[in-house]
Amino acid sequence: MKKLRSIYFGLLSVVFALTLFFACKGNGSGSEDGNGSVPETLTSGKITLYADTTVQPIIEDVLAVFHSVYDKADIQQVNLPENEIVRLLLTDSASVVILPRMLTDEEARYFEKRKITPRITSFATDAVAFVVNQKATDTVLDPEELYKALRGETSEINKLVFDNPNSSTVQYLLKKAGAAKLPEQGVFALKSNQEVIQYVHDNNGAVGIIGVNWLVQPPQKFAKVVEDVTVMAVKNVKTDTTAAGYYKPSQTNIATGAYPFTRKLYVLNYQGKQGLGMGFATYLSAREGQRIILKSGLLPEEIPPREINVRNEL
Template sequence: MNNSLKILLFTVLSVSILTSCNRQNKIKQETKEQGQDILRGKINVLVDETVYPILKEQVDVFQSSYSDAAIQLMARPEIKAVNALLGDSSGVIILTRKLTAQEGAYFKKRNIVPKEYQIGSDAVALINNIADSDTSITLSNVKSLLNGEQKGKLKVVFDNANSSTLRFLKSYLSLDKIDATAISGLQNNEEVIKYVSENKGTIGIVGYNWILEIAQKKSQLSNKIRTLSVENSQGDKKDGLFYKPSQSNLSLGLYPFIRPIYVLNYQPNLGLGLGFSSFLTGDRGQRIILKAGLLPATMPGREIIIREENSLN
């Protein structure tokens, strides 16, 4: 290799390194000017309303550990949460899916590469009134309830038309469309649970973590509703048996309506969103998910301390 080529390669390499360093320094400077770093500052975090309870607990623990951090959770139905993200209401969002290519194009044009992490798994749960006789439901019955074939037999209620639970079931059951006259939308998961607790002959569609939430709070609603067992006749572990959503059934893949929970960070800087994402995927955040009764993305480690007892002579 002649000297001229060596000098050229060295120059190109030096310019690349300098450009990269300048870019990183610029990001750090912008973050500093905003009064924010990975454990300090203020940030809005959009969250799918159906998984709000588990994220509220995560935020409470995070803020108690890092007093200079202020996280404002903005609970929205899935579609409205995504629209708010695209409207720059926040750079961080918690969803049960990743953005579509069409939705992500907005950030691609701005050269923002998302930091996407799965933090755990939730489920879509079906509930009825404790006074009703049914304790289980087949997948074909769920499908016929949503496409209107059983219209008038049972009333199906869910949070609203922008919900992730309805979108999930439509995709899972390969429904071309859902009969809008066969279902009724309310405002949120809490209202769905309350409605079902007060009305026989109804089936509610909710996020499983809301069931865990009312049980943890020892709400009287827990005694007035029943979580239905759902037939497992689709997917890799189909056996035709019926399973309720539970941590073990989510872990074994036996309950059919399992869905992931993602934290999607579209912040262009190294801000508080990155610190919160790291907390959610770290040992403490995963333990909170495990303790709540959901399935963490990674099983937290267990520390076993072995003490040597003094032997008696």
Template sequence: MKTKFLFALILLSVFFSCEKGAKLTKDSKETVVTGTTTILVDETIFPIVEDVVAVFENEYKNARIKLISKPEGEIISLLKEDKAKIAILPRNLNDEELDYYTKKKIIPRITEFAEDAVVFITNKENNLPSLNKDDLASKLKGKSSVLNQRIVFENPNSSIINFVKNEFNLDQLDSNLVYSMNNSKELIKFIADNKDAVGVIGVNWLLQPSVDIEREVQNVKIIGFTSSLQNGNQNVVFPNQSNIADHSYPWTRKLYLLNFQGANGLGMGFASYIAGENGQRIILKSGLSPKKVPSREINVKGSIE
């Protein structure tokens, strides 16, 4: 009899525990470290964001972030249509965009967290030694240029196209000389298979290539840019971490997380993480330039062994 009574108590306990657990799951709300959310990411910087999210979710087991890779133009449109609340872009909002949200009484929380580089790549067998801005500008404007290679971008709506146009104050690029693929992976594969083209891409795709394009990345090389020294000589600058940080490499971009949630949700938590100590360490290890250089701990021994 006692055994049956005890068994009944256990069943009741399990029942109420399950009911309570179900209620907690149903009523639980998104916080800065729990819940689920979606973040739109500019495709040119997707690898670094994917890395940070993987570590973030590993540290905060009840947080789930879905990343969607899209071109910059599509992301801005989705934000304006209120179909997305969080985005990561390689630029800040411009005055027109900020004014749009101000009129709607929306104040986005904007977090700068890193700086990357736009790089120019070619096939390893291409003997192009370096580039300079004047030759590249002439090529993009459709004027005579010593640069006879095709210029290829990864997407017609790419943030990199807008970046290059702004750099040279161009309203449009010469469509007879400039081409585009569908995404960053296609661009890398195209350059790996063609010796007469120059691709324009975010450096992060070369520093952290996905498994399916590792072979192709091995068959491309980054082209340096010439810069004039004080003594009149020419120096070729490549997009390594220090040159990105001090801007001696001429094609750098700041990276931002834009949060339109209007509440302290998971977007705010991830923004704090990617701009904080752990997130900045991940960015530093990736080869990009973090907004803040993480501190280093030095252990000093009391005596020499």
């Protein structure tokens, strides 16, 4: 199975390169049309990409490399909470988005009625991380105590801090806790992942909830603040591949399933054509994009092979 996956991964990279070559050749390599604008192909033109705020850093990194390779492409990244992105999709205000879930059956019916078939690309596995102040004496988390807090029940956790009330982390954890909405006491929502980290950094006693990408790839000016918070280890039960214990959201623990709070990341493309959104999604899931994701601390969909040159010296 692993051999077949490696062959598929290699073929995907080849197909991507050939597709981009012929797309550029057939469209004048993104040359300007009579109106002075660049026509949209897999590697040229202009689109807006709406990305979930929890994975903002990694998408920024991949886009920076993509733009350096394809200078006729102009992808504007807009970072928003999950609920806002879904709302834009369902009002025809967005067509290419990054989310930690696919649309529900009810949401997808909007596009089915319009006979728009989405192109869905899974490209990585993310983790929801929990952070506390450096002075915190309790640095381990029992999921059951978390669920109690989210249901408004008595819990060892006194204060939970989310990045936004419409955040994907809110929806993800509410579903796990079996709760319909956030309780009125003990749970707070700010405006961004960065604000959550800063709040925890400045206030002992709070548990911050963020995307793990913000811990491994923070903005350069914010790196020192991130270094000064503590990432909690989360309790997990014994599985077929791991022992019972407490685990942090490392790449290895995400891969083995030892860390319990993980979720797939997707490019949801509702353009209805082979445009720049498809080109970026293909790049993200091909070898070049997967290498960038591997370095980011997230788990890529496919582990890029390492190439080692061996020399025979006489």
